[in-house]
Amino acid sequence: MNNYNIGILPGDGTGPEVVREGLKVLAAASKKFGFSVESETFDLGAERYKKTGETLPDYEIERIKTKQALLLGAIGHPDVKPGILEKGILLNLRFTLDQYINLRPVKLYPGVDTPLKNKGPDDIDFAVVRENTEGLYAGVGGTFKKGTPDEIAIQESINTRKGVERCIRFAFEYCRKRNKRKKLTLCGKTNVLTYAFDLWERAFYEIAKEYPGIQTDYAHVDATSMWIVKNPEFFDVIVTDNMFGDIITDIGAVIQGGLGVAAGGNINPEGVSMFEPIGGSAPKYTGKNVINPVAAIASVQMMLEYLGEVQAAEAVEKAIMKVVIRLDSMSAGKMGYSTTEVGDMAASYI
Numbered sequence: 249m250n251n252y253n254i255g256i257l258p259g260d261g262t263g264p265e266v267v268r269e270g271l272k273v274l275a276a277a278s279k280k281f282g283f284s285v286e287s288e289t290f291d292l293g294a295e296r297y298k299k300t301g302e303t304l305p306d307y308e309i310e311r312i313k314t315k316q317a318l319l320l321g322a323i324g325h326p327d328v329k330p331g332i333l334e335k336g337i338l339l340n341l342r343f344t345l346d347q348y349i350n351l352r353p354v355k356l357y358p359g360v361d362t363p364l365k366n367k368g369p370d371d372i373d374f375a376v377v378r379e380n381t382e383g384l385y386a387g388v389g390g391t392f393k394k395g396t397p398d399e400i401a402i403q404e405s406i407n408t409r410k411g412v413e414r415c416i417r418f419a420f421e422y423c424r425k426r427n428k429r430k431k432l433t434l435c436g437k438t439n440v441l442t443y444a445f446d447l448w449e450r451a452f453y454e455i456a457k458e459y460p461g462i463q464t465d466y467a468h469v470d471a472t473s474m475w476i477v478k479n480p481e482f483f484d485v486i487v488t489d490n491m492f493g494d495i496i497t498d499i500g501a502v503i504q505g506g507l508g509v510a511a512g513g514n515i516n517p518e519g520v521s522m523f524e525p526i527g528g529s530a531p532k533y534t535g536k537n538v539i540n541p542v543a544a545i546a547s548v549q550m551m552l553e554y555l556g557e558v559q560a561a562e563a564v565e566k567a568i569m570k571v572v573i574r575l576d577s578m579s580a581g582k583m584g585y586s587t588t589e590v591g592d593m594a595a596s597y598i
């Protein structure tokens with residue numbers, strides 16, 4: 249019997265509530281498909297920071313590195329200055345574990361409302377491969393004469409040949425495996441960011457030669473944002489840098505039903521990957537049992553797929569599809585069911 253050793257990072261706000269439901273579904277899947285899961289919970293987030301001043305101590309990273317995969321709830325709390333937990337925990341994990349891909353599927357399930365007029369599940373089914381360790385997120389830059397009228401702030405976008413290439417190669421491989429429209433779109437800004445996206449564009453078309461079965465396309469990020477809203481059916485897989493990927497995947501999330509359903513994977517194909525609902529900690533709903541756990545359940549689905557439990561992953565997706573059709577809305581407090589009821593329902597469908 250396969251046994252998986254996973255790390256659980258419930259995090260802040262409603263994170264623990266949605267993770268609990270994800271684990272319920274994971275337990276049901278392990279029973280049904282005959283694998284076992286050993287999990288260890290890591291106390292990281294606002295509460296610990298407020299008590300001890302620690303975000304992600306080295307010894308915790310060392311323990312986290314021994315896991316086969318990680319499931320994260322959410323990081324962020326109104327009492328803590330923006331940036332401390334996000335950079336100290338979430339980005340720190342992505343960078344330290346070299347999770348160089350942020351994979352974000354955008355799929356509208358039947359019965360889920362989309363704000364797009366005349367678009368349905370046949371039109372909204374693509375995935376974004378976001379570079380996850382470089383770009384504007386690298387933290388390169390600084391300030392000069394801070395607080396004076398002559399103040400200067402510089403924040404540089406780092407694009408390495410290695411980082412760009414491995415991201416693009418992952419996207420081609422993923423597009424091939426996904427086996428849908430076999431089209432990979434590079435999303436950039438070659439008309440203005442003529443250094444960064446020149447590198448991306450050259451790497452993209454060079455690597456494309458290794459994938460003759462995949463159609464390539466290019467769109468600027470502004471146009472991509474427009475097309476995602478106007479004609480989402482144009483897209484199969486989109487590959488882009490860290491910042492653009494951050495922005496366009498929020499647009500993606502809203503057209504697939506919102507942050508209640510959108511999940512993503514921070515992937516290091518050779519290391520430890522981390523799966524998370526892409527919404528935040530939604531602090532105002534904490535403890536109310538009204539938050540939508542579907543995104544956390546979808547994170548479990550992605551984790552199972554990554555671990556190689558493909559049948560279990562498919563069963564979780566089917567369960568999600570049966571659940572969402574019964575919910576009045578994907579929004580917190582408007583589902584017609586509580587957080588725990590939605591988790592119970594999904595687990596029972598497994």
Ligand code: IPM
Binds near residue numbers: 339494
């Ligand atoms: C995301 C989030 C993070 C990001 C924040 C919380 C640092 O918005 O996962 O998309 O910008 O990557």
Ligand code: MN
Binds near residue numbers: 494495
């Ligand atoms: Mn984001």
